[in-house]
Amino acid sequence: MGTKADDTKAAGDNLSQLGKGGAVLMVCRTCGKKGDHWTSKCPYKDLAAPTDVFVDKPPTGETSTASAAPGSGKAAYVPPSMRAGADRSAGGSDMRRRNDENSVRVTNLSEDTREPDLMELFHPFGAVTRVYVAIDQKTGVSRGFGFVNFVSREDAQRAINKLNGYGYDNLILRVEWATPRPT
Known part of the structure; x- marks a missing residue:
């Protein structure tokens, strides 16, 4: 040693x-x-x-070099809904999407208003396909507006005629056609 x-x-x-x-x-x-x-x-x-x-997965040949940035050597990202073979008609978000044609916007709702309340208020005018009340994520109370979708445009028009200016929960509702979302 x-x-x-x-x-x-x-x-x-x-x-x-x-x-x-x-x-x-x-x-x-x-x-x-x-x-x-x-x-x-x-x-x-x-x-x-x-x-x-x-x-992560081997290439399947669905990305073309035309979608890649020139000279980068890498293919551009293609969202799953835009990839070949994607079923664009049955998306998971379809349940939350509104049909702008028969959609009614309701404003001046109280903080206590929930979706079942609007359903109860609007269903006498016709078949309702969707009810949405905007909720504040932090406080959990209504933000004061919501949307109601009807099956037929005539039912929606009747609801607008009867409920616009209607007193509900100590407030006067404003009911009008919803403006379409920009595409």
């Missing part, structure tokens, strides 16, 4: 040997050079051909 100075000298020799002939510390994935630099600091990365990027 040697002294402490001999032990540290031997340990230092082992570390210096790693880069010379023993094990290689690192290999650049871009240029393949050993032990000189990290891949992210490769001086040759601009000159190297684009490498395959990690993908």
